[in-house]
Amino acid sequence: MPPFAQNGIQPSPAPNKRKRKEKEAKTSATTEKHKDTREEEKDRNGRRRRRKRPPPYPSYPPPHSPKIAPKPDILPDRFIKDPSNRRFYIFTVDNRDPRGEGYRPFVAAANQFWTTIIPSMSKEKHEYIYLRSNISCSLKSCPVFPGRQVNKHCCTGPPNVPPTPPSSSASSTASSSSPSKKGDVATAPSIPLHPSWMDLKGILHMLDNIMEYGDIATYLDSDAHFDTRTLKTFQQAYGWMLPEFFNGSRPIAVVRDRSHWTAVCHTDFGGPYSKDVNSGIIMFVKNRVSRAFFQRMWLSALTPSPQDKRKGTPLHYQFGWPHEQERLSWFASTPAENASITYIQRQGWHKELPWCFQVICHRNFDKMPYIEGYIKESITKSMKCDIPKIAPFCTPDGTLDDTRYSALIDSLLDSVKVIPI
Numbered sequence: 001m002p003p004f005a006q007n008g009i010q011p012s013p014a015p016n017k018r019k020r021k022e023k024e025a026k027t028s029a030t031t032e033k034h035k036d037t038r039e040e041e042k043d044r045n046g047r048r049r050r051r052k053r054p055p056p057y058p059s060y061p062p063p064h065s066p067k068i069a070p071k072p073d074i075l076p077d078r079f080i081k082d083p084s085n086r087r088f089y090i091f092t093v094d095n096r097d098p099r100g101e102g103y104r105p106f107v108a109a110a111n112q113f114w115t116t117i118i119p120s121m122s123k124e125k126h127e128y129i130y131l132r133s134n135i136s137c138s139l140k141s142c143p144v145f146p147g148r149q150v151n152k153h154c155c156t157g158p159p160n161v162p163p164t165p166p167s168s169s170a171s172s173t174a175s176s177s178s179p180s181k182k183g184d185v186a187t188a189p190s191i192p193l194h195p196s197w198m199d200l201k202g203i204l205h206m207l208d209n210i211m212e213y214g215d216i217a218t219y220l221d222s223d224a225h226f227d228t229r230t231l232k233t234f235q236q237a238y239g240w241m242l243p244e245f246f247n248g249s250r251p252i253a254v255v256r257d258r259s260h261w262t263a264v265c266h267t268d269f270g271g272p273y274s275k276d277v278n279s280g281i282i283m284f285v286k287n288r289v290s291r292a293f294f295q296r297m298w299l300s301a302l303t304p305s306p307q308d309k310r311k312g313t314p315l316h317y318q319f320g321w322p323h324e325q326e327r328l329s330w331f332a333s334t335p336a337e338n339a340s341i342t343y344i345q346r347q348g349w350h351k352e353l354p355w356c357f358q359v360i361c362h363r364n365f366d367k368m369p370y371i372e373g374y375i376k377e378s379i380t381k382s383m384k385c386d387i388p389k390i391a392p393f394c395t396p397d398g399t400l401d402d403t404r405y406s407a408l409i410d411s412l413l414d415s416v417k418v419i420p421i
Contacts, residue, residue, distance in 0.1 A: 054270035059306045064296040069339030073287040075248040084123035089217040091129040093202035095137035109412040110225040117384045133198040157193035196323035211286040219282040228382040250342040251285040272306035275332035279325040
C-alpha cells in the first residue's frame with residue numbers, strides 16, 4: 001500500500017483528469033443557468049412543429065369564367081387513329097432576337113433540330129415557330145413594377161373593358177369570354193403588361209392564325225427545349241399518359257409546380273389556390289373549348305385575383321413575378337376551368353420526352369460554355385445523317401463533323417420560322 005494511503009492522504013488528480021472535471025463543472029453550471037431558457041426554446045420549437053397551417057385565403061372564380069364546366073369538344077376518331085391528320089407545333093414567345101446573346105440561339109437551334117429529325121421517324125408533322133413579341137413589347141413608358149423594379153420593356157395587353165357577367169349556360173361559354181360591346185373593345189386603350197404575359201398572346205395567335213382544328217401545340221419558355229436524344233414523337237411520348245388531351249375532351253395540359261411558387265400561393269400555406277401550375281410548358285389542342293379558355297385567361301389580366309388581394313397590391317401580377325403563371329394557377333383552381341385541364345406527370349415528361357428548362361438541365365445556366373456543351377452533346381448523339389438538311393454536316397461514317405458544328409447551328413437558325421406579333 002502506498003505510504004500516502006496509509007496516512008489518509010488522497011493523491012491529487014492527474015492534470016488531464018482535473019481539467020476534465022473543471023470543464024464538466026463549468027458545463028453543469030451553464031446548464032443550470034440556462035435551463036429555463038432551453039425549456040422555453042423547446043416549447044417554442046414543439047409548438048412550431050405542431051402549429052396548424054393557416055386557413056386558405058378566400059378565393060373566387062375569374063369574372064369571365066362560366067359557372068359550370070363547358071361541354072367537351074371531343075375530336076373525331078381520325079385524329080387519334082392517324083396522327084398524320086393533325087400537325088404538332090412547338091413554339092416560343094420572346095421579344096428578343098433568337099440570334100441574340102445568351103442561350104436563345106442554342107435553344108432555338110435545338111428545338112429546330114428536334115422538329116427536323118422527328119418527321120423522318122413517323123407520319124407526325126412537326127414544326128417549330130419563334131413568335132417574336134417585339135411589336136407588342138415596344139411600349140416605352142412602363143409603370144414602376146412591384147418592389148420599385150423598373151423594366152425597359154412593357155407590352156400591349158387586352159383592351160381595358162369591364163368583364164361581362166358569366167352565363168349559367170355552358171353552351172354560351174364563348175360569348176361569356178368576350179366583352180359585351182364590340183365598339184368598346186375597338187376604342188378602349190389596352191393595358192400595359194410584363195413581357196411574360198405575351199405567351200398568352202402567342203397562344204391566341206397560334207390558335208387564330210396558324211393552327212387548324214385538332215392540331216396540337218406546345219408553348220415552351222424561351223430557355224426550354226426538347227431533349228433530342230429521346231427520339232420520340234408527341235404521340236409516342238404522351239399518348240399513353242394524356243388520352244383525354246389527345247381526344248380533345250381536356251384540351252389543355254400543364255405541369256404542377258412543386259417549388260417556391262407552391263409556398264407563395266397554395267392553400268397548404270395559406271394561399272388561395274388548390275393547384276400550383278407552372279406556365280413554362282403549356283400544351284393545347286385547338287378546339288372551341290381551348291380557344292375560349294385562353295381568351296378568358298388573357299382577359300383576366302384586367303381583374304384583381306385572390307392572390308393579388310392577398311398581396312395587398314392592386315393587379316400586382318400584371319408586372320410582379322410570376323406574372324401570368326399566377327393566373328394559370330387561379331384558373332386551374334377554379335372547378336369550371338379545371339375541367340378542361342389535364343396534368344402531365346412530372347416523372348413522365350422527364351422520362352418520355354424531357355423538355356429541358358435551363359434551371360433543370362443547365363444547372364450552371366449562367367455559364368454559356370456549359371449550355372452550349374449540353375446542346376452540342378444532345379445534337380451529336382441524335383444525328384440523322386440520312387436527312388437531306390442534316391447530311392452536309394456529317395462525316396462519311398454518319399456522325400457529326402465537328403468542324404461543321406457551327407455551320408449546322410447557323411443552318412438550323414436560318415430554318416427557324418420567326419413571326420413578329
